[in-house]
Each structure stands twice: as structure tokens, then as C-alpha cells.
Amino acid sequence: xxxxxxxxxxxxxxxxxxxxxxxxxxxxxxxxxxxxxxxxxxxxxxxxxxxxxxxxxxxxxxxxxxxxxxxxxxxxxxxxxxxxxxxxxxxxxxxxxxxxxxxxxxxxxxxxxxxxxxxxxxxxxxxxxxxxxxxxxxxxxxxxxxxxxxxxxxxxxxxxxxxxxxxxxxxxxxxxxxxxxxxxxxxxxxxxxxxxxxxxxxxxxxxxxxxxxxxxxxxxxxxxxxxxxxxxxxxxxxxxxxxxxxxxxxxxxxxxxxxxxxxxxxxxxxxxxxxxxxxxxxxxxxxxxxxxxxxxxxxxxxxxxxxxxxxxxxxxxxxxxxxxxxxxxxxxxxxxxxxxxxxxxxxxxxxxxxxxxxxxxxxxxxxxxxxxxxxxxxxxxxxxxxxxxxxxxxxxxxxxxxxxxxxxxxxxxxxxxxxxxxxxxxxxxxxxxxxxxxxxxxxxxxxxxxxxxxxxxxxxxxxxxxxxxxxxxxxx
Numbered sequence: 001x002x003x004x005x006x007x008x009x010x011x012x013x014x015x016x017x018x019x020x021x022x023x024x025x026x027x028x029x030x031x032x033x034x035x036x037x038x039x040x041x042x043x044x045x046x047x048x049x050x051x052x053x054x055x056x057x058x059x060x061x062x063x064x065x066x067x068x069x070x071x072x073x074x075x076x077x078x079x080x081x082x083x084x085x086x087x088x089x090x091x092x093x094x095x096x097x098x099x100x101x102x103x104x105x106x107x108x109x110x111x112x113x114x115x116x117x118x119x120x121x122x123x124x125x126x127x128x129x130x131x132x133x134x135x136x137x138x139x140x141x142x143x144x145x146x147x148x149x150x151x152x153x154x155x156x157x158x159x160x161x162x163x164x165x166x167x168x169x170x171x172x173x174x175x176x177x178x179x180x181x182x183x184x185x186x187x188x189x190x191x192x193x194x195x196x197x198x199x200x201x202x203x204x205x206x207x208x209x210x211x212x213x214x215x216x217x218x219x220x221x222x223x224x225x226x227x228x229x230x231x232x233x234x235x236x237x238x239x240x241x242x243x244x245x246x247x248x249x250x251x252x253x254x255x256x257x258x259x260x261x262x263x264x265x266x267x268x269x270x271x272x273x274x275x276x277x278x279x280x281x282x283x284x285x286x287x288x289x290x291x292x293x294x295x296x297x298x299x300x301x302x303x304x305x306x307x308x309x310x311x312x313x314x315x316x317x318x319x320x321x322x323x324x325x326x327x328x329x330x331x332x333x334x335x336x337x338x339x340x341x342x343x344x345x346x347x348x349x350x351x352x353x354x355x356x357x358x359x360x361x362x363x364x365x366x367x368x369x370x371x372x373x374x375x376x377x378x379x380x381x382x383x384x385x386x387x388x389x390x391x392x393x394x395x396x397x398x399x400x401x402x403x404x405x406x407x408x409x410x411x412x413x414x415x416x417x418x419x420x421x422x423x424x425x426x427x428x429x430x431x432x433x434x435x436x437x438x439x440x441x442x443x444x445x446x447x448x449x450x451x452x453x454x455x456x457x458x459x460x461x462x463x464x465x466x467x468x469x470x471x472x473x474x475x476x
Contacts, residue, residue, distance in 0.1 A: 007195030034203025249398030277374025331373030397441025
């Protein structure tokens with residue numbers, strides 16, 4: 001592991017307290033190493049001294065396009081590193097790799113639309129200028145399940161806004177993000193950008209707390225677990241700094257009575273196994289017509305049983321291991337703690353492998369939390385109102401899914417689900433549209449991500465104009 005502080009790459013030597021593993025074999029690779037407290041302090045000081053990237057938006061856009069090209073050249077290497085570090089099959093990390101360069105190209109395109117500058121005209125003919133300006137030094141913290149694509153999205157928009165940006169990946173899966181950082185750094189150096197404009201720090205919670213808790217960091221974008229999100233939000237509250245949180249979900253899939261069962265089964269199987277079940281929009285509650293719980297459960301697990309397991313770096317692998325034996329143990333405990341009957345797919349594998357499971361007969365009061373693994377509860381319903389109540393019966397509200405043959409009726413149900421995005425007859429890892437927001441309700445997050453929304457998050461408006469008016473209390 002290496003960090004990048006004010007233009008200098010250096011090997012990390014500070015133990016994080018975690019032993020890294022090869023997910024495919026379970027072999028211990030050695031201790032995770034992070035940036036020293038001195039390196040963290042130096043990175044923050046350099047970003048604070050720079051303050052902002054004082055370059056016209058059009059010029060920033062040109063440089064973002066050069067970064068996009070550099071990242072595209074490194075994409076094949078990055079997606080392979082991601083597969084090996086996370087256990088996610090390369091046939092999934094590869095399409096997600098489109099986000100790597102695409103994030104920078106999209107941010108450049110947003111700048112060229114004039115998103116950050118607008119004017120309005122007063123009744124007296126004077127124009128009022130509205131400029132969205134960078135908050136200042138920004139911290140971007142990303143988790144381990146798809147770190148490089150999330151890092152690209154956050155960093156591209158922070159740089160587009162003009163924020164000096166410090167990136168910290170999870171200590172469990174940093175190689176792909178480090179390679180991404182090398183590509184970003186090389187492009188910025190070629191463009192003559194300030195060395196403090198983009199920096200990379202490594203480490204665990206202590207590095208993140210040091211970074212987020214410093215008053216000189218003026219905006220924070222965090223994706224991760226609920227506990228980490230609460231800690232980040234608390235630290236940001238003290239300095240009244242803007243914070244963007246995406247914290248996961250316990251996502252419902254409602255199968256309506258008229259649904260094509262093969263469509264419902266495919267959607268449930270996909271949602272249970274994408275990223276090996278380790279993703280924020282994974283299946284949490286499979287909500288089916290009463291009396292069909294066992295039949296649909298059996299059909300979903302039979303479909304999953306046809307998946308090919310193996311080395312995540314092998315393009316033929318459909319489903320791989322969990323990232324770490326410690327996380328696998330957490331998922332198993334959560335699964336066994338739901339109550340009810342556990343039904344497990346007939347799959348086997350090496351390393352930190354865990355076969356997907358569906359749990360029937362559990363009390364809905366015990367299935368409200370995110371598991372972040374290939375486990376979901378199955379609940380039956382007798383009325384659509386009951387199905388919606390089950391879908392909305394958790395504090396999370398990130399994603400929802402509805403399967404039904406009558407699309408208008410399914411859309412009507414979807415509009416009653418309390419979630420940031422609700423998909424009808426689909427289960428893709430991608431959003432419904434490139435330019436729709438990616439919001440969260442409840443404890444799934446705070447603020448809004450999206451192609452435009454994340455760029456706007458890293459800015460704050462300044463309004464300037466000629467008023468030629470004075471307070472009424474002093475007419476003289």
C-alpha cells in the first residue's frame with residue numbers, strides 16, 4: 001500500500017489492525033498498512049494551503065477529459081485488481097469499470113453545460129450572478145465492495161467543483177483504487193496541476209476520523225456502513241460542514257400476484273448474488289403472495305445453483321467468495337439470527353465462499369437490518385397493502401423492486417414504496433437513468449448522489465448583483 005501526499009508517493013508502514021486475505025483462497029496476505037498520522041496531517045495542510053483549484057471551468061473540463069483518457073488506459077488493470085481484492089467476479093467488475101473513466105468524462109461534460117454558473121435579471125434590468133464555488137478541501141471515503149468506481153465518481157466531481165481532494169479507500173481493498181489514483185496523478189502532473197490538488201491516504205477508521213474531524217476539511221462524501229456513517233456525520237456536525245452519506249439498505253422486492261414467476265425468480269437471484277450479495281442495493285426482503293413462499297424460494301435457489309463458482313479473476317466465474325473470513329462470519333451470524341428456516345443454494349467454493357440463502361418463516365420484526373451478504377428473508381402477504389407495509393417496514397430506504405405483469409399497476413405499487421429509487425420489472429446494478437438522482441430515505445443516507453447532484457454537493461452558491469436599494473428604517 002502506498003499513499004500520495006502533496007505529490008510524493010510513499011510506502012505505508014502504519015499497521016491498521018487488520019490481516020488482509022485472498023478471498024479466493026482464504027490465505028492471509030499480511031497486515032493492512034495505512035498512512036501515518038503525520039502523513040494525514042501533511043495532506044490536510046497541503047490541501048488547506050491550496051484552498052481551491054482556481055482554474056476556469058472550461059479548463060478544468062479539459063483536464064478532466066485527460067484524466068478520463070488516462071483512467072481508461074488503466075481500466076483493465078484496475079478491474080482485475082478489484083476482482084482479486086474483493087472476490088467479486090471479473091465479469092462484474094469489468095462492466096462496472098465503465099464508471100472509472102466515464103465519471104471524469106461526465107463531470108467534464110457537466111462543467112461545459114454551465115451547471116455552476118447562472119444569471120437572473122431583476123425588474124430594474126440588473127443581472128444577478130449565481131456562481132457555485134468549491135467548498136474547499138474535500139474528503140472522499142469509499143468502501144471495499146466496488147471501491148474504484150465509487151472513488152472515480154466522488155473524485156471526478158470534487159475536482160470538477162474545484163475542491164482539493166483527498167481520497168481514502170477501505171483498508172480491505174485498496175489496490176484498484178491505488179491504481180486509479182496513479183492514473184489521476186499522472187494526468188494532473190502532465191497538466192501542470194498543483195500537487196496538493198489530489199492526494200491519496202490509506203488506512204482504517206483512525207485515518208478516516210483524523211481526516212473527517214479536521215476543521216480544514218470543508219466537505220465530506222462517504223459511502224459505507226451505518227456505524228461509520230454515523231461517526232462521519234457526528235464529526236461533520238461539529239464544524240457544520242456538508243456531508244454526503246450513502247449507507248446501504250434492506251431492500252424489498254415485491255412480487256405481485258400477476259407477476260411472471262420466471263421474471264420474479266431471475267430478479268431475486270440477481271439481487272441476491274450481484275457483487276456476491278455485498279452491495280447496498282441487494283435483496284433484503286423477498287415479499288411474495290402468501291402460499292407461494294416455498295415455491296418461489298426453491299425456484300430462486302435452483303436458478304442460483306446453476307451459477308459457476310471459482311476464481312474471481314476467471315471470466316467464466318459467476319459467483320465468488322466474500323471479501324474476508326471475518327465478514328463471512330458476520331453474515332453467517334446475521335443469517336442464523338433471523339429465526340425461521342434457512343434454505344441454502346447448492347453451491348460450493350473455496351476460500352471465503354458462502355452459498356446464498358433465503359430464510360422463510362422469520363418474524364418481520366427480526367429482518368429489519370441490513371446483512372450485506374447473500375442472505376434475504378422471504379415474507380408472504382395476503383393484500384397489496386400488506387406487501388407495501390412489509391416493504392416499508394425497515395428504517396432503511398435506498399432501493400425497492402416491484403415485479404408485475406400489469407405495468408401501470410406495478411408502477412402504482414412502486415410509488416408507495418419508501419425508497420430513493422424503485423424499479424419495476426428489473427434488477428440491474430445501474431440506475432434507472434444516468435441523469436436521475438440517486439437519493440436515500442431514512443438511515444440509508446443523507447444528501448443526494450447523482451451525475452449532477454454529486455458535483456453540486458461539492459459547491460456552495462454565491463449570489464452577486466447591484467441592488468441600488470436601502471433599508472426602509474433609515475430613509476435619509
